[in-house]
Amino acid sequence: MNNVNPKPAATTPQQPLLTIEDLSLSFETSQKGVVLEALQKVALVVNASQTVCIVGESGCGKSLTSLAIMGLTPTNALKPTGTVWFQTKDNKRVELLSLPERELRKLRGREIAMIFQDPMTSLNPAFTVEFQLCEAIQTHSNVKLSKTQLREKAIAALDAVGIPAPADRLKAYPFQLSGGMSQRVMIAIALAGDPKILIADEPTTALDVTIQAQILTLLKNLQTSRKMGLILITHDLGVVAEMADFVNVMYAGQIVESGSAADVLHNPRHPYTQALLNSLPALQMTKTNERRLESIPGVVPHLAARPSGCQFHPRCLYKTTVCVAGHPALKAISNDHAARCFKTEGKL
Ligand SMILES: Nc1ncnc2c1ncn2[C@@H]1O[C@H](COP(=O)(O)OP(=O)(O)O)[C@@H](O)[C@H]1O
Ligand SMILES: [Mg+2]
Secondary structure: OOOOOOOOHHHOOOOOOEEEEEEEEEEEOOOOOOEEEEEEEEEEEEOOOOEEEEEOOOOOOHHHHHHHHHOOOOOOEOOOEEEEEEEOOOOOEEEHHHOOHHHHHHHEOOOEEEEOOOHHHHOOOOOOHHHHHHHHHHHOOOOOOOHHHHHHHHHHHHHHOOOOOHHHHOOOOHHHOOHHHHHHHHHHHHHHHOOOEEEEEOOOOOOOHHHHHHHHHHHHHHHHHHOOEEEEEEOOHHHHHHHOOEEEEEEOOEEEEEEEHHHHHHOOOOHHHHHHHHOOHHHHHHHOOOOOOOOOOOOOOOHHHOOOOOOOHHHOOOOOHHHHHOOOOOEEEEOOEEEOOOOOOOOO
16 A cells, blocks of 8 residues: 555654644635645654643634544545555554545544534434444444443443443433533544544533533543543643643644643743733733733634735734744744744744
């Protein structure tokens, strides 16, 4: 297969699970030859047993990044460019963007699975939990399972995601479940194929605060016990502080800062990351109770109205003429910490 790296397996145990390089995605417009760039050369890495957060305000390109990994970008988008290398369970290195749909379909669920923000709309309202969960379990099983075997596995799967009285819950329809319970069912369905990576796109945004914490704890426990990679998408740096090993901050379709959770949260170098942190009550309280909560003035630019130069400059406290004209590169600050700002380049 031409998508498989020829290197022998023995030399690749340290390979990351997923390596995204130069991922760009555009939408066509009604004007011939004019495209809107939604993702610009996104790069990120996910290692085994690692929680990698993608954080940024709404419209920054977080969901499109995860959909590109799954080969599920919107139909009105142009084909994504760049590379997404993935290390399969049998230690093959495949490039997902060039993989035919038929091959990608085999990987979805078994190698990479995804859960979304609103569990209520992801579950089919017309079928019971048992039907939907058993269907996922059978799809990912190599052998035909009997009804009893499927039921036993379904009960175990619900138990593993912390659903009490799982045998009774099997009979429920989605509308009979709370938001938190529905999300647990979605997680059980997503894990039915024992994936190496779970992508969770704002999995707790639609839930009450106490339920959010329970679902995050569940995800963390499942990630640790299954040694999965977890890509957690959120607009909330509080969630990042709870969960992340590694953080990618996105703004206007670009990664603007990346680093370990400790680096990004305690030594943020991009003014956007700093502004996100300043708008977060709990984290800044630990520094000083006197600092005011600041929301970030302005909004994420519309794709059709991107500013010149640094995409963040219209909202940036430190902008100079350099920022209006030039495009800062993602520059390394230390080993695995980088930021896209002229300030880190020493040009301001
Ligand atoms: N199907 C689409 N057609 C046109 N523009 C889209 C489509 N989907 C997303 N976009 C645009 O791409 C940008 C990134 O979207 P998205 O990845 O959903 O952001 P996020 O998940 O960070 O909120 C936004 O400006 C959004 O309006
Ligand atoms: Mg989104």
